[in-house]
Amino acid sequence: MSESIKWFNDIDMKDVGTVGGKNASLGEMIRNLSSAGITVPDGFATTADAYRGFLDHNGLEQKINKRLASLDVGDVSELSKAGEEIRHWVTSAKLQPGLEDEIRSAYEKINSHTDGIHSFAVRSSATAEDLPEASFAGQQETFLNVSDIDEVLLRVRDVFASLYNDRAISYRVHHGFGHSDVALSAGIQKMVRSDLGASGVMFSIDTESGFEDVVLITSSWGLGEGIVQGIVNPDEFYVYKPSLAAGKSSILRRHRGEKALKMVYGERNAIETVEVAPEHRIAFSLTDEDVEQLARMAVLIEKHYGCPMDIEWGKDGSDGKLYMLQARPETVKSRASKNVIQRYRLDSKDSTPVLTGRSIGQRIGAGKVRVVEDISGIGVVEEGDVLVTDMTDPDWEPVMQKAAALVTNRGGRTCHAAIIARELGVPAVVGCGDATEKLNGLDSATVSCAEGDIGKIYEGILDFHIDETSLETLPELPFKIMLNLGSPERAFDFRTLPNHGIGLARLEFIINNTIGIHPKALLGYELMDEEIKEHIAQATAGYKDPVEFYISKLAEGIGTLCAAFDGKPVIVRLSDFKSNEYANMYGGAMFEPDEENPMLGFRGASRYISSSFRDCFKLECEAIKRVRNNMGLKNLEIMIPFVRTVEEADDVLELLEESGLKRGEDGLRIIMMCEIPSNAILAEQFLERFDGFSIGSNDLTQLTLGLDRDSGLVAHLFDERDEAVKTLLSMAIRTAKKMGKYVGICGQGPSDHPDLAKWLMDEGIDSVSLNPDSVVETWVYLANEDSSPGRDGRAD
DSSP: OOTTEEEGGGOOGGGHHHHHHHHHHHHHHHHHHGGGTOOOOOEEEEOHHHHHHHHHHTTOHHHHHHHHHTOOTTOHHHHHHHHHHHHHHHHHSOOOHHHHHHHHHHHHHHHHTSSSOOOEEEEEEETTOSBTTBOOTTSSOEEEEEOSHHHHHHHHHHHHHGGGOHHHHHHHHHTTOOGGGOOEEEEEEEOOOGGGSEEEEEESSOTTTOOTTEEEEEEEESOTHHHHTTOOOOEEEEEEHHHHHTTSOOEEEEEOOOOOEEEEEOSTTOEEEEEOOHHHHSSOSSOHHHHHHHHHHHHHHHHHHTSOEEEEEEEOTTTOOEEEEEEEEOOSGGGSOSSEEEEEEESOSOOOOSEEEEEESSOEEEEEEEEOSSGGGGGGOOTTOEEEESOOOGGGHHHHTTOSEEEESSOOTTSHHHHHHHHHTOOEEEOOSSHHHHSTTOSEEEEEOOSSSEEEEEESOOOEEEEEEEGGGOOOOSSEEEEEOOOGGGHHHHTTSSOSSEEEEEHHHHIIIIIOBOHHHHHTGGGSOHHHHHHHHHHTTTSSSHHHHHHHHHHHHHHHHHHHTTTSOEEEEOOOOOHHHHHTSBTOGGGSOOOSOGGGSSOHHHHHHSTTTHHHHHHHHHHHHIIIIISOOTTEEEEEOOOOSHHHHHHHHHHHHHTTOOTTGGGOOEEEEEOSHHHHHTHHHHHTTSSEEEEOHHHHHHHHHTOOTTOTTTGGGOOTTSHHHHHHHHHHHHHHHHHTOEEEEOSSHHHHOHHHHHHHHHHTOSEEEEOGGGHHHHHHHHTTSSOOBOGGGOBO
């Protein structure tokens, strides 16, 4: 075949200059990964020479360059005018006869291989795109469900013209590419019938934190353009690569998206967007087997290319097979510095967000709110505004560069606009549902993507600051600093902090935030009234039954924490809700006692071993077993809270063993929370039964001093540094050291008072577990980098 056309199976990554990054990558996978089970739909590509020949044939190159020479891409109005004019020149031109003849010939050949006429995707592929330093994601056009040859020829010209979309012109300028240096190839690829199945995007790296041991998969019903364009809030799945490689259960997290719309084939040569049936909205669009198969493909592709990858895929609803549609290098997190930690933090923690969605990036932006209904109104956006709209696509890129932050009603974390927002460093919260309505009328807003997967929008301009820490400058300490961490959604991010593992992971945080339903209501689902049953049915959709939902959600949360800190201990404290806290959960009021003082009541070990709660506790045990046994995450350790007596300790250990969690078996360590004076006084007896102590300084201080720190009348007396409290701390530490058992502290005290952390270090404690926001500051203080404590003992 001539230099005007190349078949995919004749090209590879050496041909980027000939057929562009996207088409070269398709050929690379077909030629080198087909034998490994990677299936890519066949097709062919026009060449860069064919594109340049087209410009020459129509006398367009000098005309275009002259029009762009003096263009200020920051002037959105002028940019739009120039782009429209150039695109009209290109679409009005004729393909040179040789190119048109060869496209017709290739079209006939590909259709002759099977019965019937195929539907094709006509995709753009720029010769400078998909490079490690720039993605060019979504800068040019793709056309779907193109079947007859005349439509193919028309769409090839449209693809050529899309090199001069407003966004593409602006993108090249901002990334230092000359307009004449970039040529375009049109890829004509057989369509996968994902309109009858599902499709999506996956990354072989976490796009927010840069964690390289996971695959992030987004999925929705119908054609993948729904996710790429941001019209769909998709399902999300995280898969842990080491567990996948070991043949273990590897899905760390599942998030069910709304999936209200899908893109399907319409009339001839058209795509239409339709509503998704209610039963499909609440179901996951992929099976667990599909998710793990996709993840295996992502790992193979990443290994072949030698870098983290951004991959589009489709599941054919006719044959049930999974196909790879595109693969390009991931260009943001894979280039981030691994030795410097930069964290954005709101100075105030008292504000309540007016709106939430999926966070993009880990930054904070604030400014005047600009609600823009559609792209025709972007001219009103000024430098530093918070841009609010229904959804964006890469056409908005020129104005996104001006924005302090972006907020949308629709979209997911892998749409093209999200990719561009990450590249630009613009914080974005997508998929909010009703941002244009709720934020309309607000003068200003603060958009925070620094608080985990959930992005938050606050009214007004809030103060925030940026902490930057070089990991290379932190000295060694004579003990271990661990983290207090309850939110699995922040685990991938916080793993980059200097740490020796998680000293306290609160199970109740996972129960409250990802389940929100009392376990008794799930166990007794069939006996609940209709209103509660309806709520439970909606919340647990996609899982086998309500009980499986509870166990799976616990295992997902715990597994995420353990995977993020694999190789280091993760001490998970089993649930320590008080009766009033359990009663506040959905369906909980009917199962909980009314206690005068819940802090001293039905909690901890007493609750586990009671006949009224034992069945709920066994669900927690089942989740622990799944993480350790099914996922293979043996770094998981158990912590038992609020053990009042030695007899209770024996009863809990017996119940754990009955549930398949025997201390010492398969390396399982069971730690006891030391938070009651009796624990320190009888430390030796308790430690004979457990692998160590984790001191809870909050309750230990309250119970030692006989006060409620939440009472405004006596709260001023609460101080973990009181001599009585420190006497009990010393007793616990000395006994543990004498018996060769682990002893750490996970209470709030060391986070609030670095001088207390230093005292504990001098006492010989094995580890201090700190809140993530105090780790670096306390570390530096303890290393005597700054020995002048400020207010409350905190280093200045």
